[in-house]
Amino acid sequence: MSERDTVAALKRLAEARSEFRLSELQKDLEHGQSLKDLAEDIRLHLGDLDLTITSAGDDYVISRRPKAEPFMPGEAGRERQLAFFRDPGVPDYIQRLVEAYIEQKTGKSWDDPVVLNRMANAILAQKSQYWKGREVSYRKAYSVLGYLAYHAPVYLVQFEHILWQIITQGLAKPHMRILDLGTGPGVVPLAIIDLYGRIGGGSAEIYAVEQSEEHLEAYNALVPAAAASKGNAVRVNKPIRGDIGALDVADLPDRIDLMIFSNVLNELRRIDIDRRADLVAGLAERLAPDGTIVIVEPADLANSTMMRQTVRAIADRGFSIHSPCSFIWGATCNPARCWTFEQKGNIRPTRLMERLGAEKDGYRFVNVDIKYSSALLRKDRTVEHTYRVPPGAKFARLSQLRRHQDRKINVVASLMSGNLGDTRTKVYKVCDGTPADPTYAIIPATLRGANRDALDGLTYGAIVQFYGVLVRFNRDHGAYNLVILPGTRIEPVGCPVEEGVEAA
Missing domain, CATH: 3.40.50.150 (Vaccinia Virus protein VP39)
Incomplete structure (x- = not known):
């Protein structure tokens, strides 16, 4: 059996169990190699698989390396x-x-x-x-x-x-x-x-x-x-x-x-x-x-x-x-x-x-x-935000905005830019992973009240729920605008605020 086959078998066992004996791998391989020689052969690959090996009598125990605690400064x-x-x-x-x-x-x-x-x-x-x-x-x-x-x-x-x-x-x-x-x-x-x-x-x-x-x-x-x-x-x-x-x-x-x-x-x-x-x-x-x-x-x-x-x-x-x-x-x-x-x-x-x-x-x-x-x-599938739209939630996908032009709808999306506009008309790129056309949340120059600053200070990638935004299509740019109105409700979903900036 090749080295590649040995590593593949080792990986399968490691994915199935957090700890196992080297003799179990030896049995899977069926090529009669001694445990000592097999231990030497796999030792170079243990680091890449985040595994450790320790002797245990006539056998060896292979286990997952304990995960280090994240570093946080004082x-x-x-x-x-x-x-x-x-x-x-x-x-x-x-x-x-x-x-x-x-x-x-x-x-x-x-x-x-x-x-x-x-x-x-x-x-x-x-x-x-x-x-x-x-x-x-x-x-x-x-x-x-x-x-x-x-x-x-x-x-x-x-x-x-x-x-x-x-x-x-x-x-x-x-x-x-x-x-x-x-x-x-x-x-x-x-x-x-x-x-x-x-x-x-x-x-x-x-x-x-x-x-x-x-x-x-x-x-x-x-x-x-x-x-x-x-x-x-x-x-x-x-x-x-x-x-x-x-x-x-x-x-x-x-x-x-x-x-x-x-x-x-x-x-x-x-x-x-x-x-x-x-x-x-x-x-x-x-x-x-x-x-x-x-x-x-x-x-x-x-x-x-x-x-x-x-x-x-x-x-x-x-x-x-x-x-x-x-x-x-x-x-x-x-x-x-x-x-x-x-x-x-x-x-x-x-x-x-x-x-x-x-x-x-x-x-x-x-x-x-x-x-x-x-x-x-x-590599390990870790993501910053694990949020998924709940089944049955009444949000429209951004890929379906053409069906809702000139109507007020609910959407949930990630904030993918800071203010791209100016101090009067604020423009924020948003995305929910589905749109074919760019989509922007627009805070008009005429808007007053709490919604004017509702997106200020949210971090890049923050997930936000918008209730009651007006859908407009910008033909000049082939993009959709989600116009925030006085009655629009804006709710960040467990999103942190940029450090040093107060949340609206």
Whole structure:
């Protein structure tokens, strides 16, 4: 019997029972191998199946590994992180590391006019390539320096928001094994180091993969130094040089708790959605059974929609979408027109960004707003919201809105955006997992009373019941509007409120 058959038999027993004897597996296999040899053969696979083995006389006991309690920071650490989010920016020690690296790389002061001019040109070239839908190259030194000046500050704070979400949703362990695929100059590791250093609890070890030699040089100058300056909470391993599209999974560490694809899948323009999903699913062989995949992409229409389609394809390969999507009708969604993103408060510009912004057309080099599309996926079918529409409940599916145009109805849906409108007319993307056409909850400029602020402060992905909303069809955009009226009743379904924001 092959090794694959042995592992399959082991997996079947483990799924059926929380504890069993190795002799039971030996009997199932029927190939006469001694218990000692069989124990050695399966030992390498126990970690991937979250199993342990202990000797018991002439036999062995195989049991499920006890599940670690989720890591939660102490109150003081929590308050420090929330204070950071109220006035976010790149910490001074990271700014100084970046400035020192620029000086090391160029042999000039970080704010030398020649250096600033070359970085500005690199930023303009990158932005031009991006908006033309072309692959952005980081083979030259100033391309990486431009990235550190323009993109990195926002991406760093952005990932702190995502990591904080993972922690507060109970998905983090006291010690985390983290793999950042396509790490670039190490922005995600810097965010992890900074957050763990601030909250003063928990620990992590970071592995990273990157193919650009210039990015790796920056990574090695920035990330280990940042980790050393914040104590021993985060251990940084030497990054692996390689193309994530051509990695040998066997070369990667196993039992990864957090596998990150941050602003990287959109750059694989040479492969289609199914192949991207196959790539992620293949690399996820190294994920711990209770590990999490994080996918983050820019918030523009093309990349955001492509990300949702990719996430749906990954889910079809045996993973669950933990958040932000909730399939409250038990249906499979159609993400063809799913443009959703999250927006957070602007960051303070770095010293480097301020100097670039002081030059001619300086506004082109200031990047402070945080907008991103993201998703968390799991192997173990864990989801953020377990709510399902109760049988017989009088709610209309969003896929059936065409039947209810110009009528008042009841719906239940997830909140999939912040306010996309303005302070007068508020617009929120909503989804129940069924619609073919985009659907928005509209708070008209003329509305007064409690309903005006009823959606403020609810978290991204929160599930909300709407009673008595008016259905309108927006022909210009091919979308449905659910107009909230003075008599509309709005009831969040066990949804938390954004920390630091009062509920309406």
